[in-house]
Amino acid sequence: MTRVIFSTGRAFAFAAFVIGALMLCAQEMPAVHHKHASGEPVGAEKDSLVASFNESRAMEYVKEIVALGPRPIGSANHKKVEDYILRHLKGDAVESDNFVADTREGRFPVRNIIAKFPGTQDGIIVIASHYDTNYPLRNTSYIGANDGASSSALLLEIANQLRGKKRDGYSIWLLWDDAEESMQMPWNSSESLYGVRHIAEKWQSDGTLKRVKAFLLADMIGDSDLNIERDTNSTPWLEDLILQAATSLGFQSHFFARTMAVEDDHLPFIHKGVPCADLIDFNYGYNDVFHHTTQDTVDKLSTKSLKIVGQVILKTVGLLDKR
């Protein structure tokens, strides 16, 4: 698909955008047609954590985050979204990982936000989303409804589901990571992922990383035409577990029609040996045309997509507990 893009004029402009915008797409492979061998969805979902996920409330959060405006690092709106997330975590065990990122564009304060929900099993499942918006587009009306807001809102709703309940399973740490977006377009591996690179180092040196059983990443998951990619940078058994969760909920048609290598927030953890899965839809609009453009707005999203990804993540957590 990527190669075809270079062959026409219109596509050439688009290719420039794609190359610029992408964090990923390093080696997109031909689409793989999955035959989902394991037959029927398992009808009624008994897992209450899964069933009570409130996608309408998640969508309200998306709209409220987007209403803050563009939220690139170093901006006043970025501070507003930090406060917004923290306000929704009042009473939870919240930690901030603050540091200063030295970038080609200058020095910026960076803040990872972690909410910890303890479980009875020894080990941690991290569920992550970046909450900053694209820096190079900072002076446009770009608001990152899908890219930044959708997954950050999803985590807030997951927090609602975890709050005040006794967890008979692994501890869950929700991570809103910061300064994920590349400082330049095209995507620059050494000028991006500041937040996750920092927290992965920190957790390695304080011994936390050894306890992380899985790192589940959500990114660009609000697209109303939801197609989560199978990512070859992610851990194969964990991807399989996600497909198992999706299949048990009857959502398997939204998963893994395409296979590609995705460069995203999970990379620093992958490099440190943590099992990771990136839940990302990298086809946002025809040929990903809305990605990193001012067209990344709420009208392209659906509550159904938030429900699918929210429920599949929570179901995967349940499968990990039993694994």
Ligand SMILES: [Zn+2]
């Ligand atoms: Zn982005």
